[in-house]
Amino acid sequence: MLSSMLKEWGWRCIEADDGTTAVAAVEKHNYDAVLMDIRMVKMDGREAFHKIHAMRPALPVILMTAYSSVDDAVIMIREGAHDYLTKPLDFDRLRLALERAVDHRQVTEKKQQPREQQTTLQTGIIGESPKMQELLEMISYVAPTEATVLVYGxxxxxxxxxxxALHSNSERKGGPFIKVNCAALAESLLESELFGHEKGAFTGADRERDGKFVQADGGTLxxxxxxxxSQAMQVKLLRVLQEHELQRVGGEKTIQVDVRIIAATNRNLEDEVKTGNFREDLYYRLNVVMLEVPPLRTRAGDIPLLVNHFVRKFAEKNRRSVQSVIPECMEALNSxxxxxxxxxxxxxxxxGIILMRGDQLTQKSLPLSVQNYKRQSAPEADTEPASLYEAEKRLVIETLAKTEGNKSEAARRLGITRKTLQNKLNKYDEE
Ligand SMILES: Nc1ncnc2c1ncn2[C@@H]1O[C@H](COP(=O)(O)OP(=O)(O)OP(=O)(O)O)[C@@H](O)[C@H]1O
Ligand SMILES: [Mg+2]
Structure with a gap:
């Protein structure tokens, strides 16, 4: 019952029947929080908590306890448990305790997501900027369909x-998710990789083999x-997309496949079609829905979120304790x-995490390109600003672009009041 309620609140919830299973799960995965009984079979809560806490000291553990064993809970709090709740559970308190348990960033992230997404969309994608929210919304619409998707970015x-994310939020999520990097293989290898081959199809083909299309049957490719x-490969792909069937290399037999295709590219395929490098018919087959992933420089507001996410990830991976990212360092990362x-x-x-000294991340641990960036003039500007006024104007406009037009935020970053910013903008408008 708790699990289904947690899901409704937007959490992804993994259940463990006893302490042993919980400890094993925590060993393998990186969770946001643990919600745990004290009295459990096999391994009791206290022992399980000790093991979990030793493995992942930063992982918040919330205990659920009967009034009769509040004493145990209090001892465990002293030992580092995050919080405890008494049974019968007060669900509002539970919700609060969970939200407080994970870090503030994640809380706001969850709250700001529309209700719809909160209950349905599971992705590892971090981003609160309007552009990313739009993308996440598109994903939530498109994922459950069978549409072929072209991801561009x-x-x-x-x-x-x-x-x-498209796969794991689709009906096919129980099926395989198979990846093929079309650029990594020579054409002949790619063909047998995708379609499989018969025994003896070419030198070294000493037995028949299924390709990725067959491996992805019932799932997503x-x-x-x-x-x-290549053009030749594009023809072959087009055929599978149209007919949902294929033949192995060197084979005659037709094999039916039930596969959803998601393709990705960092090229503008429309241009490639115009220049004749990409087949138009395949382009239309793939481009049923196009999802564009915006470059990071156009969603600078997401940088702090991503920084905190990666700091946590790599601090844990490298067993380093990181108390904070100092403001100047965050500033450098932001610009x-x-x-x-x-x-x-x-x-x-x-x-940075590997190189850092002490428990604060500073600019000194960042790559030189990032450290030195601020000292250079703005990269988009091809001329030096002629005057202080000109330089200021550029900075104001750039900052506004970075905050995607959010004037209060831009003013905050510039260290001026919103009114001052507005006055400057009015002046620029007049010009
Ligand atoms: N919004 C995000 N939130 C969290 N992690 C992200 C986000 N975007 C990218 N990443 C991480 O950044 C790395 C690069 O992402 P990914 O491999 O998906 O990019 P890509 O567009 O496929 O790149 P390429 O074109 O080079 O193949 C991965 O480790 C991924 O987990
Ligand atoms: Mg990639």
Whole structure:
């Protein structure tokens, strides 16, 4: 009953029947919180808590206890448990305790999601900026359908994450999610990788083998970097998409497949169609729905969220305790344009965590490109600002772009009042 209620509140909930199972689960996965009885079979709550706490000291554990064993709960709080609730449970308190238990960022993230998404959409995608919220909303509409989806975005923006979200929020989620990187293999290898081959189809084919399409039967096939495929391969792909059937390399037999296709590309396929590099018919087959993943520089508001997420991830992975990211460091991370998008940010944080001294992340642990960025002039501007006024104007406009037009936020970042900002904008308008 608790589990279904938690789901309704937007949590993903994994159940464990006893302490032993819980400890094993915590060992394998990284949860936001543990909600636990004290009296349990096999391994009791106190022992389980000790094991969990030793493994993941930062993981909040909330205890549920009968009045008769509140004493135990209080001892466990001293030992590092996060909170306890007495039975019968007060559900409002439970909800509050859980929300408080995870960090503030996640709480706000969950609250700001529309109710619909809160109950249905499960993704590892972090982002509260309007652009990401829009994308998440699109995902929630498209995921449950059978539509072929084309995910478009620069390198490192999270295309694969979007593909996974589409699969795991679809009816096919119980089925396989199979990935193929179309750019990683030579054409002949890609063909047998995708369609499989018969025994003796080519040298080294000493037995028949199923391709990724067959492996993905009943599930989703993710064709990454679809823009890199040859014309010949595009014809073959088109056929499977149209007929839902294929033949192995060197084979005659027709094999039926039931596969949903999600493709990704960092090329503008419409342009590729115009220049004749990509078949128009395949483009229309793939592009039933297009989801565009925005580059990180256009959603700078998401940077702090991502930073905190990655700090936590890599602190845990590298067993380092990180108390905070100092403001100057966050500032540097915020102003860098991240040409390699989220992947570049993720790598920068991992490196920073490994190199850091003490328990605060400072600019010194960031890559030089990020450290030095602020000292350079704005990259978009191809001329030096002629005057202080000109430089200020540029900064104001850039900041406004970064906050996606949010004037209060822009004013805050610029260290001026909203009214002052408005006056400046009026002046620019007049000009
Ligand atoms: N919004 C996000 N929230 C959390 N993690 C993210 C987000 N976007 C990307 N990531 C992480 O950044 C890394 C790069 O993402 P991903 O592999 O999905 O990008 P991609 O668009 O497929 O890149 P490429 O074009 O280079 O293949 C991954 O480790 C992913 O988990
Ligand atoms: Mg990718």
């Amino acid at each position: 620069e390198s490192g923006t999270g295309k694969e994450l979007v593909a996974e 993710f064709l990454d970097e679809i823009g890199e495929t 860098y344009p991240w040409p390699g998008n989220v992947r570049e940010l993720e790598n920068a944080i991992e490196r």
